[in-house]
Amino acid sequence: MTTYALLLRGINVSGRRKVPMAELRELLGGLGHTGVRTYLQSGNAVFTAAGGNGEEEIAVVIEDAVEERFGFRVNCLVRDHAYLAAVADACPFPVGELEGKQVHAVYCSGAVTAERFAAVDAAGLAPEEFALGDRVIYLHTPDGLGRSRLADAVLKPSLTRGLVTTARNWNTVRALIDMTAGTA
Template identity: 45%
Template sequence: MPTHVALLRGINVGGAGKLPMAQLREVLESLGHADVATYIQSGNAVFTPDSSAPTADLARALEDAIEAAAGFRPPAVVLTATELEAVHADNPFPRVTEPKQLHAGFFPAPLGKTYAAQARDAQRLAHEQGSRDEVVVEGPVVYLHTPDGLGRSRLAELLGRIKADGTKPQGTFRNWVTVTKLLAMLDA
């Protein structure tokens, strides 16, 4: 049974970062990982690592291997099953019943007070402009509720511009449908 999930940023989006899921499975297997399975075409995989290496090391090795195999380096976040279960359990928007309106942003490290303050400022600005979107930052996870859809979300646009400590954090967002499906794949 898989014990970890890998989330890649910018895979197969808008004609850039082409990486067939069969190739992603091959890359993960070439690193010695087992129980590899992918979900949809946007860079989601579950696997059991070949060692007890920290997730940051697993992510870096995956980035290196994809760069060697495909010629580009997508940022990767690797989580244990326990970490993904905690993200699901800690959802600050339990009243949201439409899973496509809820998103989780996964980052390789806690985002800190500066990012959280900028996210709150972005939400305030979006609300002033008529948005109903909400954001909560919890360590390395950004929860985003977009009742009018992500594609029309002013808050999501503003969050994409945040540069905490002078650099833009390299994370990746998934809607709640994907989060739930990856959890099910880990439990299978």
Template identity: 40%
Template sequence: MDRYVALLRGINLGSHARIAMADLRRLVTGLGHEDVRTYLQSGNVVFASAVRDAERLAAGIERAIADELGLTVPVLVRGTREMAAIAGGNPYAGREDDPTKLLVAFLRAAPERSRVDALTVPGGETAAFTVTGREVYLHYPDGYGRSKLSNAYLEKKLGVVSTTRNWKSVRALADLAA
């Protein structure tokens, strides 16, 4: 069995798309996956599965959430090796000690090169980004809270579904999946 991390987009933000982690664990276990664990309340699930197709895994979790909870929630899945590479590949990690200022946007698919080339930091901001395949490494020296370089901005500019996690979560998920 291989290990995976499922990242749910946009759940448990205020009153939007509320999913209890116990329900999420039950749903993922009900799909036949094993050793299912959640991390925090923001839709991070680590599990083992005999299925080796990340897109199929994501589609199955999305369908179960829709069927059982009546919610449409995008799910992105990464394997153990992918998570280890992401956690080891942050170009900003050596420049920043505060993990809340480092984030990773996980993309459903690699964006078109023309969209990556056109992506810019909104005017007046000190943030920086690096797009690597299906991830965008983000550095917010002034913090993420008020930045316009948000998950929604990335989705609009890159044309793909994304979900963002802070650096502490990325490292923790990579460790849990290992």
């Protein structure tokens, strides 16, 4: 059995694409997952699944089930505890000295390469910064993500074409690590 975090992209934003967390928990349980819990209203869940299926396969099954139940398709990423912990450990920014809203992990469905983001004028967007990791983009946005010019530059569709991306602030990153470890 493996414990996973489920990251749904773009639900419950401005009253659109509503997925109530109680119904999401019910849906995941109906797919045979156990220990289902949700975190916040923005599309974070944790569950345990039997081995044999990979993260991408689990995500597609959940995407299909969400579409059938709610009438719209939602991109999902599924990641295990080891991956989430490795992302946190590799963060190049001093997360212990910053507020959780100042650092974000943008989880990606595939590899992110320096070539893909070479056109981003990082120096021109200072003091904001970004770094690339294993299927993740780290963003340091001192004034938060909502006002970030860097986030707009890094996450524009021409640079992320072909990737599913979904951002979580550092508070959520830590909470999901704790939840998948069974410590929250």
